[in-house]
Amino acid sequence: MPTGVAIRDPRQQLFEAAERVLLRAGPTALTSRAVTEEAGVAKGVLHRHFKDFDDFLTELVRDRIDRLASRGESLRAAAGTATVADNLTGALMDVFDTVGVAVVSLVIARDELRARLRALGPPGIPLMGEAARMLAAYLAAERDLGRVTDDADVDVLAPTLLGAAHLLFADRESPAPDTASVHRVVTTVVSGAVR
Numbered sequence: 001m002p003t004g005v006a007i008r009d010p011r012q013q014l015f016e017a018a019e020r021v022l023l024r025a026g027p028t029a030l031t032s033r034a035v036t037e038e039a040g041v042a043k044g045v046l047h048r049h050f051k052d053f054d055d056f057l058t059e060l061v062r063d064r065i066d067r068l069a070s071r072g073e074s075l076r077a078a079a080g081t082a083t084v085a086d087n088l089t090g091a092l093m094d095v096f097d098t099v100g101v102a103v104v105s106l107v108i109a110r111d112e113l114r115a116r117l118r119a120l121g122p123p124g125i126p127l128m129g130e131a132a133r134m135l136a137a138y139l140a141a142e143r144d145l146g147r148v149t150d151d152a153d154v155d156v157l158a159p160t161l162l163g164a165a166h167l168l169f170a171d172r173e174s175p176a177p178d179t180a181s182v183h184r185v186v187t188t189v190v191s192g193a194v195r
Contacts, residue, residue, distance in 0.1 A: 027102070
């Protein structure tokens with residue numbers, strides 16, 4: 001990057017570049033050099049905004065978690081509308097969009113990143129744990145409205161839904177499942193809990 005040329009929101013520019021590298025080549029190809037080359041900036045730009053590359057990756061995942069938090073708010077607000085299965089299907093399609101699947105792979109592949117994220121948040125696999133809590137909160141809201149049975153264990157249903165959906169999306173080499181496939185899984189998992 002030539003001296004004196006301003007970069008608009010360099011953190012976001014670097015995050016977007018990292019996501020493109022992840023989607024194109026997977027977590028093993030994600031290096032500071034790959035990110036800065038993809039972003040079209042000098043190598044020093046990343047280190048001016050982050051302590052080191054693991055700090056950058058931690059913030060990349062936390063940015064994704066923050067986006068998930070706002071999705072969780074809209075999901076809880078949807079309680080009582082549409083069907084429970086439709087709302088859960090939409091949420092899972094959002095969690096496991098192409099970038100989401102790539103970020104989960106990145107978290108699983110990098111021990112140092114996982115350790116840093118765990119130090120900042122709850123136990124479990126970062127991003128997946130937050131997604132499970134989002135689904136559980138939604139199911140609890142539906143239970144309060146009477147659309148989910150009183151005895152439904154939402155803290156078991158949520159990770160079950162998440163794990164079943166992740167199995168559909170996990171293969172980066174195959175096309176993502178369609179909405180109908182995800183809906184079929186959701187309907188099966190929650191069949192005993194939805195009124």
